[in-house]
Amino acid sequence: MNLLDLCAAGRVTGDGAMGTELQRAGLAVGECGDRWNLEQPGRILAIHEAYIAAGSQAIITNSFGSNRWVLGRYGLADRVVAVNRAAAIAARRAAGESVCVLGDIGPCGGFIRPLGDVDPGELEAEFTAQAGALLEGGADGIIVETMSALDELRIAIRAARAAKAPFVVASMAFDRVPNGNLRTMMGVSPEQAAQAALDEGADLVGANCGTHMTAADFERVTAAFRQATSRPIMIQSNAGSPELVDGRAVYRLAPEAFAAGMKGVAAAGANVVGGCCGTTPAHIAALARQLKAGV
Numbered sequence: 001m002n003l004l005d006l007c008a009a010g011r012v013t014g015d016g017a018m019g020t021e022l023q024r025a026g027l028a029v030g031e032c033g034d035r036w037n038l039e040q041p042g043r044i045l046a047i048h049e050a051y052i053a054a055g056s057q058a059i060i061t062n063s064f065g066s067n068r069w070v071l072g073r074y075g076l077a078d079r080v081v082a083v084n085r086a087a088a089i090a091a092r093r094a095a096g097e098s099v100c101v102l103g104d105i106g107p108c109g110g111f112i113r114p115l116g117d118v119d120p121g122e123l124e125a126e127f128t129a130q131a132g133a134l135l136e137g138g139a140d141g142i143i144v145e146t147m148s149a150l151d152e153l154r155i156a157i158r159a160a161r162a163a164k165a166p167f168v169v170a171s172m173a174f175d176r177v178p179n180g181n182l183r184t185m186m187g188v189s190p191e192q193a194a195q196a197a198l199d200e201g202a203d204l205v206g207a208n209c210g211t212h213m214t215a216a217d218f219e220r221v222t223a224a225f226r227q228a229t230s231r232p233i234m235i236q237s238n239a240g241s242p243e244l245v246d247g248r249a250v251y252r253l254a255p256e257a258f259a260a261g262m263k264g265v266a267a268a269g270a271n272v273v274g275g276c277c278g279t280t281p282a283h284i285a286a287l288a289r290q291l292k293a294g295v
């Protein structure tokens, strides 16, 4: 199932959060959620199935941190291919033929040279291997998400292309900064993000996650993307801004309020609308009902 075909057919209900659902399923703070692809595949499958039952038409694999740098913190640096392949297999099993599977590539967690010590060539090779394992495991395409640096976004899109992904989504995480502007942690504007994504040949541009982001802020991002491109836009918002409770981020926006907020985002031109941190199957069910009602 190609996400572009789904977009051509109408508004698409995206996925909900994985990380916060893993915590609800018993993952401890500081534990590696991506390890569960190998050790608890049944729990990953159950989360995917819950989102599909709620109405998600495009689910995202549990491989956000499945790169050598992040997995290396948990002693899993040499398991990149196995972890990604297992993530895609679980998602594919839940999705069957009728739901689209997006193979997830998240940030490496470090800074790229000259800012940091991550070698860009090495990163591209690693992301290419990650994308290849996701596609081999059954992902329909690749989503590069929660990116904040333009160089890392570009490298990940190139890697997905090199792995022959049938389509690539490029999604960055914007924050509302004190002066009201929307910028990634690395200072990238929505306009700059869209331009870089299009330069590298991304098929969809997107925004997800972020802090201090209201539904109105996501509408602004969507409008900026719409100015930059006629390609499909994918927006996956958190369930409100995080509050820190006992060392854990808590998201309090209720399902109906979340869905109501996404109404304007869809109206502003988002083709795929879903949730990021803190959203649950109940949020996606409320969203799917609303999108089906024809916003």
Ligand SMILES: [Zn+2]
Pocket (backbone or CB within 6 Å): 208, 209, 210, 238, 276, 277
């Ligand atoms: Zn998030």
